[in-house]
Amino acid sequence: MRKHTLFLLFSMFWLNIGNAETTNVDENQRRHGIHGMLLFSDGEQLYASHLPMFHKPHDVQIVMAVNFADQALNSQLVSQLATGNYWTLEPERFDLSTLGASQPDAIHSFTADVYANHFERGGTKAYEGKQLVVTKTVFRQTLSEQPANKAAFFLVNQKKRPTLYYFHAIEGRPDFDALVAIQHAAFEKRMIPTEFDMPKRQDFVTRQELANTLAIPEDAIRLVYFETGDLK
Numbered sequence: 519m520r521k522h523t524l525f526l527l528f529s530m531f532w533l534n535i536g537n538a539e540t541t542n543v544d545e546n547q548r549r550h551g552i553h554g555m556l557l558f559s560d561g562e563q564l565y566a567s568h569l570p571m572f573h574k575p576h577d578v579q580i581v582m583a584v585n586f587a588d589q590a591l592n593s594q595l596v597s598q599l600a601t602g603n604y605w606t607l608e609p610e611r612f613d614l615s616t617l618g619a620s621q622p623d624a625i626h627s628f629t630a631d632v633y634a635n636h637f638e639r640g641g642t643k644a645y646e647g648k649q650l651v652v653t654k655t656v657f658r659q660t661l662s663e664q665p666a667n668k669a670a671f672f673l674v675n676q677k678k679r680p681t682l683y684y685f686h687a688i689e690g691r692p693d694f695d696a697l698v699a700i701q702h703a704a705f706e707k708r709m710i711p712t713e714f715d716m717p718k719r720q721d722f723v724t725r726q727e728l729a730n731t732l733a734i735p736e737d738a739i740r741l742v743y744f745e746t747g748d749l750k
Contacts, residue, residue: 549575549614554637555607555630556697556743557584559599560675560683564592566607566650568614571748572661572691575614579688581657581674582618587627587649595632602681602699602740605644606637618655627651663691668715669723671698677710678702683742684714686723692750696723697743704738721746 553576556567568580586592599605609630616625629649633641656674666689674683679702686696702710716723716731722744729736 549578550611551575551614552611553609553614553617555609557595557599557605557607557632558603558683558697558742559596560679560681561596561600562679563675564596564599565656565674565683567685567697568617569606569695569745569748570661570688572663577661578614579657579659579661580614580617580655581685582652583654583656584650584652587651591645591648600681602742604697604743605635606633606641607631607650608633608637618652618658625652657685657687659687661688661691664689665718666690666693667718669718670713670715671696673710673712677712682710688749690718692721692746694722694749695743695745696741698728699740699742700728700732700734701738704734705732708733 554569556569558565558567564584564586566582566584568576568578570576570579586595595605607630609628612625612628616623617628618624618626627649629647631637631643632645632648634644635641637643657672670687670689671684672687674685682700682702684698684700686694686698688695711732714731716727723741725736725739725741728739
């Protein structure tokens with residue numbers, strides 16, 4: 519009986535060590551932190567876009583459709599931000615690697631303080647501790663420092679919206695984060711692209727370059743957000 523008990527204790531000891539090692543491996547993939555986000559609207563739906571950097575825990579680009587649990591606030595901001603302005607979110611600490619993911623421990627809601635303008639650049643806190651629900655993950659990728667030979671832009675929202683939003687997929691260091699708003703009417707009867715490419719430049723993109731690439735008027739394009747400093 520005593521030998522049997524010692525064997526069980528010994529087995530449990532090694533099992534716990536094995537579990538600890540597995541947990542440590544998993545933890546190395548975690549991205550715990552405060553992950554700031556853009557918040558914008560197409561007049562029908564709110565979207566949030568993580569403000570990434572090339573180092574952990576912020577090295578994941580995620581664009582999501584989100585709703586506030588507070589329905590009155592959600593309706594207000596859907597309308598208010600439809601003019602093409604952006605606000606920002608300063609969320610609670612969480613693991614970015616699980617946000618809007620498909621794994622069993624995925625996070626599909628979080629609380630955040632809501633700021634008019636940029637929360638790290640003089641923005642004004644408008645609401646505190648508001649809950650948001652991720653309804654769809656539009657785009658998700660871990661940043662790579664490997665150079666890319668093109669700048670790819672992807673459509674965020676539905677093609678039927680009056681304002682179409684495109685974001686730049688960040689690839690290769692240095693790079694830029696960009697959100698572009700384009701008037702639906704600018705495409706006239708031509709097919710609206712779900713994605714398009716431009717020659718790669720690390721420091722900027724202009725409305726004229728976008729207009730030439732898409733063959734639409736320059737005044738139909740607005741550069742809503744553009745950032746290079748965090749991606750050098």
